Every structure is written in C-alpha cells, then in structure tokens.
Amino acid sequence: MASLFEPGFIGPLKLKNRMIRSATWEGMCGPDGRPTQKLTDHYADLVKGGIGLIISGYTYVRPDGKQLPGKMGIYTDAFAEDFKRLTGTVHDLGGKIACQLVHAGGQADLKAAGRKPVAPSAVKAAAFPEIPQALTILEIEDITDAFAGAAGRAKEWGFDGVQIHGAHGYLVSQFLSPLTNQRTDEYGGSLENRARFLFDVYEKIRARVGKNYPVFIKFNGEDHLENGLNREDALDVARQISLAGMDAVEVSSGNAASGEKSPARTKIDAPKKRPITSPLPRA
Ligand SMILES: Cc1cc2nc3c(=O)[nH]c(=O)nc-3n(C[C@H](O)[C@H](O)[C@H](O)COP(=O)(O)O)c2cc1C
Numbered sequence: 001m002a003s004l005f006e007p008g009f010i011g012p013l014k015l016k017n018r019m020i021r022s023a024t025w026e027g028m029c030g031p032d033g034r035p036t037q038k039l040t041d042h043y044a045d046l047v048k049g050g051i052g053l054i055i056s057g058y059t060y061v062r063p064d065g066k067q068l069p070g071k072m073g074i075y076t077d078a079f080a081e082d083f084k085r086l087t088g089t090v091h092d093l094g095g096k097i098a099c100q101l102v103h104a105g106g107q108a109d110l111k112a113a114g115r116k117p118v119a120p121s122a123v124k125a126a127a128f129p130e131i132p133q134a135l136t137i138l139e140i141e142d143i144t145d146a147f148a149g150a151a152g153r154a155k156e157w158g159f160d161g162v163q164i165h166g167a168h169g170y171l172v173s174q175f176l177s178p179l180t181n182q183r184t185d186e187y188g189g190s191l192e193n194r195a196r197f198l199f200d201v202y203e204k205i206r207a208r209v210g211k212n213y214p215v216f217i218k219f220n221g222e223d224h225l226e227n228g229l230n231r232e233d234a235l236d237v238a239r240q241i242s243l244a245g246m247d248a249v250e251v252s253s254g255n256a257a258s259g260e261k262s263p264a265r266t267k268i269d270a271p272k273k274r275p276i277t278s279p280l281p282r283a
Pocket of ligand 1: 022023024025026056057058100165167218251252253263264265
C-alpha cells in the first residue's frame with residue numbers, strides 16, 4: 001500500500017504526497033471576495049507545512065451565492081492578478097491548489113448576497129432564517145453558466161483543478177435533497193431529476209475547461225436529516241458521478257441543521273490556546 005508521503009495522482013493531477021487540505025472557509029478575503037495577501041500567506045504556510053494539495057475555502061461563483069464574511073469570490077475578471085499571485089505563490093513553493101466552487105443557495109446570507117436567497121424551492125433551509133425564492137429554469141441556467149465561468153477563470157489563473165461544492169446544504173446539495181427540493185419540473189421529484197442540476201453544472205464546467213483538467217466534487221454521503229438525501233440515493237449519485245468522468249469524489253455528510261453530525265466541528269481551540277506547540281518547523 002502506498003504511504004501518505006509518496007507521490008500520487010488524482011486523474012491527471014500529480015501530487016507530491018497524499019495529504020490534502022479539505023476546503024475550509026478562512027474568512028480572509030475582502031468584502032467583495034477579492035483574495036488578500038493574508039490568505040496567500042496562509043496557503044504558503046500550508047505548503048511549507050507539507051500539504052500536497054490545498055482545496056481553497058468555498059468560493060462563490062456569483063455574488064448572490066455568498067454566505068460567510070471574508071469568503072473568496074471568483075465571479076469577476078477584475079481579480080485576475082490577485083488570484084494569479086495566490087496560485088503563483090503556492091506553485092513557487094512546490095504546492096498544488098484547487099478552487100472549491102459554490103453557490104450557497106438558500107443558505108446565502110441576505111446582507112452578504114445582496115438579495116433574497118435563491119433555492120430549488122421556497123423552502124426554508126433548517127438553521128437559516130430566510131425563506132428563499134424558487135429558481136426559474138432560466139435562473140438555473142444562469143447559475144450553471146456562472147459555475148462554468150468560474151471554472152474557466154480558475155483554470156486560466158493557475159488553479160490545478162476545481163472542486164464542485166455539492167455538500168453541506170448549499171445549492172447543489174439543496175437540489176439533491178427531497179427536503180429542500182420540492183419542484184415538480186425536470187429538476188425535482190425523482191433522484192435523476194434532483195441530480196440534474198449537479199450534472200448540468202459538471203457538464204458546463206467540463207465543456208469550459210476541457211477533458212484533461214481535474215474536476216472534483218465534494219458531496220454528502222447522507223444529510224442526517226429526516227427526508228434529506230439518504231445513503232442509498234447518495235451511492236447512486238456517486239456511481240453516476242464516476243460514470244460522468246469526474247476525477248475525484250470527496251464524501252462528507254450533514255449540514256448546519258444536522259446537530260452533532262453537522263460538518264463543522266466546534267470547540268476546536270485556536271493555535272495560541274493549544275497546550276502543545278506545533279511540531280512542524282516554520283520555514
Ligand atoms: C471553520 C470551518 C470551515 C469550513 N469550510 C468549509 C468549506 O469552505 N467548504 C467545505 O466543503 N467544507 C468546509 N468545512 C468542512 C470541512 O472541510 C469538513 O468537510 C468537515 O470538517 C467534516 O469532515 P468530513 O467532510 O470528513 O466529514 C469547514 C469546516 C470548518 C470547521
């Protein structure tokens with residue numbers, strides 16, 4: 001069996017080792033989502049610490065898909081130089097970085113997103129305050145185009161791949177879940193219909209970036225919610241993902257309403273509060 005420290009491949013992407021930093025919102029970007037030097041320094045520290053592949057914090061593909069403050073945004077060409085500096089720094093240090101693409105859907109923040117959140121259906125996401133507006137078919141097409149545009153920018157600006165954020169109750173995950181997707185058109189009802197949004201996103205991204213560019217997905221193996229995405233359906237979606245040609249699947253689970261099974265663990269101490277110092281040397 002290969003060791004953690006041996007080089008590995010994910011699809012066409014060669015990694016110096018098998019340590020991958022799962023996407024983690026850092027909150028270090030400007031109010032408009034522009035990456036900062038602070039975030040670049042943070043990624044540099046991760047590479048110096050030995051990480052083979054960084055997956056960026058969730059990055060919104062359209063301003064109305066924003067949730068937490070300081071989140072990264074990849075919806076405009078105006079950020080080209082900042083993004084190139086960020087990916088260039090990671091590469092100069094021998095690291096690799098993929099960009100996690102998201103639209104927060106019904107979990108978007110009203111103030112941050114600048115409008116009432118949008119979702120598959122006008123069903124409130126548990127643990128979030130707003131009743132979202134149900135998307136029309138034309139609006140769905142606009143959002144899938146925005147994912148493709150964002151992936152195109154990510155490729156052009158030096159990211160080594162993109163990861164579709166299909167987990168944790170954000171828009172892709174909302175379409176998959178019967179709890180938040182109560183549509184009666186071709187995007188709702190059967191599993192095939194609920195998964196249509198995800199595969200539209202993927203196909204448009206693939207058409208934009210070409211067949212040799214790494215495209216991953218993170219999605220829920222289970223929502224841990226009554227009437228949410230269950231394990232059997234998730235397994236079916238995973239099979240379809242593999243057949244569709246995505247390069248890797250990261251399986252997570254839960255969303256903000258899933259209590260102890262929610263994806264963000266709490267009560268983790270900040271480094272300065274930890275009793276022992278990090279054993280990793282800082283370059
Ligand atoms: C502060 C914090 C920020 C996070 N930000 C993201 C994010 O931007 N994207 C994402 O997919 N997951 C995010 N997560 C979830 C983790 O990447 C991971 O999925 C979670 O810790 C559960 O692990 P599991 O996916 O192996 O079950 C975040 C978690 C924490 C604690």
